[in-house]
Amino acid sequence: MAFIEVHDLVKEYKVNIRNKGLIGSIKSLLIPEYTMKSAVDGINFTIEEGETVGFIGPNGAGKSTTVKMLTGILVPTSGSITIGGLSPYKDRKLNTAKLGVVFGQRSQLWWDLPVIDTFDLLKYIYKIPENIHKSNIEHFSEILGLDEFIKQPVRQLSLGQRMRAEIAASLLHNPEIIFFDEPTIGLDVVAKEKIREFVKFINKERNTTMLFTTHDMVDIEKTCDRMIIIDHGKKIYDGTVEEIKDTYGGNRILSVEFGQNYENILMSGLELIEEKGNKKHFKFAKDDFQVSYLIQKLSQQYEILDITVQEPEIDGIIREIYQGGIKLNESLSGVC
Amino acid sequence: MRVYLEFAKKSFQNSIVYRMDYFAGVINAIVMILVNIYIWKAIYEEEAAIEGVQFKIIVTYIIISFLMQMVYMMDEYFIENKVRSGLISMDMLKPIHFRWYVFSYNIGTVVFRLLLQFTPAIIVSIFLFNLLGPFSVLYFSYFLLSAVLGYLVLYNLNFIVWISSFWFYWTFSLVTIKDAAVMILSGAMIPLWFMPEWLVDFIKLTPFDAIFYIPIRVYLGMVPEQEILSALFRQVMWIFILFLIGQLLWKAATKKLVVQGG
Ligand SMILES: Nc1ncnc2c1ncn2[C@@H]1O[C@H](COP(=O)(O)OP(=O)(O)OP(=O)(O)O)[C@@H](O)[C@H]1O
Ligand SMILES: [Mg+2]
Numbered sequence: 057m058a059f060i061e062v063h064d065l066v067k068e069y070k071v072n073i074r075n076k077g078l079i080g081s082i083k084s085l086l087i088p089e090y091t092m093k094s095a096v097d098g099i100n101f102t103i104e105e106g107e108t109v110g111f112i113g114p115n116g117a118g119k120s121t122t123v124k125m126l127t128g129i130l131v132p133t134s135g136s137i138t139i140g141g142l143s144p145y146k147d148r149k150l151n152t153a154k155l156g157v158v159f160g161q162r163s164q165l166w167w168d169l170p171v172i173d174t175f176d177l178l179k180y181i182y183k184i185p186e187n188i189h190k191s192n193i194e195h196f197s198e199i200l201g202l203d204e205f206i207k208q209p210v211r212q213l214s215l216g217q218r219m220r221a222e223i224a225a226s227l228l229h230n231p232e233i234i235f236f237d238e239p240t241i242g243l244d245v246v247a248k249e250k251i252r253e254f255v256k257f258i259n260k261e262r263n264t265t266m267l268f269t270t271h272d273m274v275d276i277e278k279t280c281d282r283m284i285i286i287d288h289g290k291k292i293y294d295g296t297v298e299e300i301k302d303t304y305g306g307n308r309i310l311s312v313e314f315g316q317n318y319e320n321i322l323m324s325g326l327e328l329i330e331e332k333g334n335k336k337h338f339k340f341a342k343d344d345f346q347v348s349y350l351i352q353k354l355s356q357q358y359e360i361l362d363i364t365v366q367e368p369e370i371d372g373i374i375r376e377i378y379q380g381g382i383k384l385n386e387s388l389s390g391v392c
Numbered sequence: 393m394r395v396y397l398e399f400a401k402k403s404f405q406n407s408i409v410y411r412m413d414y415f416a417g418v419i420n421a422i423v424m425i426l427v428n429i430y431i432w433k434a435i436y437e438e439e440a441a442i443e444g445v446q447f448k449i450i451v452t453y454i455i456i457s458f459l460m461q462m463v464y465m466m467d468e469y470f471i472e473n474k475v476r477s478g479l480i481s482m483d484m485l486k487p488i489h490f491r492w493y494v495f496s497y498n499i500g501t502v503v504f505r506l507l508l509q510f511t512p513a514i515i516v517s518i519f520l521f522n523l524l525g526p527f528s529v530l531y532f533s534y535f536l537l538s539a540v541l542g543y544l545v546l547y548n549l550n551f552i553v554w555i556s557s558f559w560f561y562w563t564f565s566l567v568t569i570k571d572a573a574v575m576i577l578s579g580a581m582i583p584l585w586f587m588p589e590w591l592v593d594f595i596k597l598t599p600f601d602a603i604f605y606i607p608i609r610v611y612l613g614m615v616p617e618q619e620i621l622s623a624l625f626r627q628v629m630w631i632f633i634l635f636l637i638g639q640l641l642w643k644a645a646t647k648k649l650v651v652q653g654g
Binding site: 069163 | 398409647
């Protein structure tokens, strides 16, 4: 039995239909109408101890809904979840003691209290032994740079400072499992990087199991081995990050700066995707043409000043999957 | 257990931060006492009984009632705010009993009010309004016990109203109705012995008189000694019943909780 098991998970929200206009709103008041909106529609997956899983999907895919059910604060409409043999909802108190949760959208720190006071309260809430508590705070402060604001009330912190404090707070009790829902939202590159390094470090050090929701593919690439993609409440991919890149990252971008502005550059294998004066970008399939061959061909015919080859970013691939541009093909082992 | 003590401490500290509320509470209580004493004075002057025992008892009744109301003041929107903002999820994510958490938060506030609001207000009342002392030392200890029970009745009643925010999201009107009912039916404003008999009979079927009326009457020595135990028992019974209803609602609420946003 896997550490985390999710079977046929379904969540339907009851949505109030509000009619338009005055008459309509009076009608809605007297005779409320509802529809059921399914946010999660039969998801299955398992996660082993120590695994790091990126959980992605477009807006409204059902990611947060799934995470809420995993943490036990939302009761599934049907289906089952077990975490280490416990039901997150039925054994909520027992289960939450093992969890570290960060919802990027909302704070779990006490608004009026200095960060350090929150850490103190958490010590009592989770019954963290004094020495572990102390060494964790020291350790986390160092990596996340908490010292500069640890005595300030939370409401005065900048977003990036608050997120760093949130993440430290969620890990003080050495949880076995971490659920992160967009912990890097709205952060600058440096802060994001700090958080990614920290998360990776914790995973390595303590073999913490982790589910990481984000819209930033770099987060996933840097911290996760595995990736689950969901859309419209259904799982559409479950496999390694590498695999998706290898299979769908088949194209390369060739950017060329020419000596003069050539009108029509025609060459088999190269497809013009963007041009700005002398600078032109082409797309080619890496398995069909060798770069050296293309460069040689080009330089024979044209005057070239500069040339670069780029790998497509995972971002681009994911975007195409969301937009339906890439149909995940059945041969891919990760496709469900 | 330790964690709830910490919550109470934090809520105590939190109360200190909101100093305006602190002064407003003291001034409000004193003004309310003053206004009510003048109303009763007007009534008794008509009957030319202003020097009588009756009037002194009424004055004491009013003072005790409003001081108790000041100490019993609770944050009616504590849970509602959490539900509406979705911050309730942060509490549910912690390995703590939510009900104990809310209770310890309120206890912290009570301690704050006792130390920093009640003390100045009672001193002012003693010097300004001729407060009668308790009936006897024994009755005073009964009063203290009964006042604690009265608080618990009110707290458990309030909890039921608060928890309804899981369904209604806005509880302002419900809180207002509840406040009005408590004001009138608990004898907080007018001693129940002035009420028509049928109304008193009705009130006896509700928890309201267990909040203020019973403790104040004990203070004034108006409950015969052989009836004190049954009066206290009535309070305990209501605490128990209201607590159970609150518990059922709480169980249902966690099942239907929809955490907004994210
Ligand atoms: N409380 C609610 N009541 C009704 N519908 C809801 C509620 N919460 C979420 N939904 C709907 O459920 C679907 C999934 O929402 P969810 O928050 O899980 O998406 P998400 O994948 O986290 O998206 P995002 O990337 O934007 O955070 C959405 O269509 C949303 O409108
Ligand atoms: Mg979300």
